[in-house]
């Protein structure tokens with residue numbers, strides 16, 4: 001399986017698979033400083049909530065590497081915190097980004113070491129742990145989630161919630177992989193996902209490479225596809241889930257939930273607990289990133305729309321909890337009432 005990122009231990013730098021070049025070219029960006037990682041996250045060279053969390057963690061390690069030689073403990077922590085603020089601001093919706101950065105900073109405060117070299121080693125260890133745990137959590141999610149997938153299911157997904165969006169295996173596509181590993185003959189419809197085409201460029205490519213049957217559709221075909229009885233269920237990932245179960249995910253997810261409800265189809269969300277933000281009571285409080293209008297007016301750098309037209313380009317939308325059949329997490333499957341049942345999985349119950 002292709003790696004979304006790899007830490008080059010000998011020279012201490014990060015390589016990121018440049019997802020903007022896929023599916024035509026497989027190339028890695030070399031990041032020697034946190035600002036390179038921040039720029040890569042902003043331009044979606046690395047994208048998908050868990051992947052940007054892990055990349056930001058390594059970004060913080062790079063910030064630490066570049067200041068450790070000339071810092072006291074206090075200066076070192078202050079410098080790392082400046083970098084963390086800059087990394088956290090790159091993409092506001094995916095909570096995994098802030099979750100990963102907070103986890104590293106907490107580790108710094110939890111140890112008594114004064115030597116910045118030792119603190120750097122601790123940060124690197126924690127970034128590696130986030131990366132490793134993400135793959136393990138996705139496999140657990142796959143195990144739980146595949147129970148919901150009937151043999152022969154035709155699954156509609158949106159955006160890319162696969163290996164490319166994570167440290168490996170994927171969330172929504174992890175469930176598909178696990179169903180296949182359990183011997184089920186499943187197939188996938190991938191919505192192309194305008195404006196940046198993560199479905200067409202990434203999901204179609206990822207599934208084709210593995211020999212998982214995939215059919216590409218444009219986003220506006222989903223309703224007719226369901227009306228023709230060609231879909232059994234929908235599974236998507238998430239960028240943030242509020243305490244009441246409202247889900248922020250790639251723009252267009254809400255439209256699929258409405259269509260699924262209309263056609264009586266299950267609508268599942270697969271996400272690790274690091275995507276659940278219990279500090280927000282509902283989806284209305286989730287910050288929604290708005291991106292460059294050129295993403296809508298242009299395709300592959302070429303203008304499609306008249307110059308000067310007004311554009312609205314929210315990158316995510318909110319699907320209300322009552323439209324979500326179940327949330328598949330690495331700690332099990334959660335159903336309504338979400339507020340109560342999400343609290344239970346956090347409490348370990």
Ligand code: MRU
Nearest residue numbers: 047048049161165171237238250
């Ligand atoms: O803008 P992107 O490509 O980062 O958006 C990604 C999504 O919306 C994914 O569905 C979500 O991050 C879950 S990925 C496991």
